[in-house]
Amino acid sequence: MKWLAIVALLAGCAEEEGKFPVVVNVVSDDGAPLADLPVIVGKTPAGKTGPDGKLKMRVLGKEGSRVAISVATPKGYRAVSTANAVILRRLADIEGAPGGSGHTLSIEHVVKFAPLQRQYAVLIRTDQPNVTVETFGTRQAVTNDKGVAMFLYDGTPGDELQVKLVTEGRADLRPQNPTQSFLLAARSEAYLVKEHFTVAKKAAKKRPTHVGPKRL
Helix, strand or coil: CHHHHHHHHHHHHHHCEEEEEEEEEEEECCCCECCCCEEEECCEEEEECCCCCEEEEEEEEECCCEEEEEECCCCCEEECCCCCEEECCCEECCCCCHHHCCCEECEEEEEEEEECCEEEEEEEECCCCCCEEEECCEEEEECCCCCEEEEEEEECCCCEEEEEEECCCCCCEECCCCEEEEECCCCCCEEEEECCCEECCCCCCCCCCCCCCCCC
């Protein structure tokens, strides 16, 4: 009977609700903190993330229970992480603590978002000055006197980027209007467009042939 009473007491303690320290850490996929985002625990608003992208709180629940946590998706981003809940556990830092007991650790819940668009750098190297650089009909840059140009492009990862070197007005250049394509990477990157032009030689003008009576 004594053992049954102890078991019943322990079971009753395990069912008691308590407050668990939880830290919601919201970042972009490159690790930058995302501030001022509303956090909901279960169905209850819990607050907003701070400048460091974190919201510290205490969640009421039972040991081992699963609590849903959701974060509002910021404009211009998409959700990357799939975890949408935490398991309430008592975590203690016992390393170096006297007597083998340490302070309670917070449960960390990390939420990641990726931007819908990223910025890409495009460098152009040619051997011709004053060549206009276009993307999908939009002028982006003009090569300098060394045949070099650079521009930044905002695009969606996975889309195709076409870079065209416009040669209208330069019929002597070969090739005419060369175009290179790139598949935009998941992260911001730099792309190089390298083109060597040849200049066609102008045909020498022929002297006009004299037509008329010949002198005998």
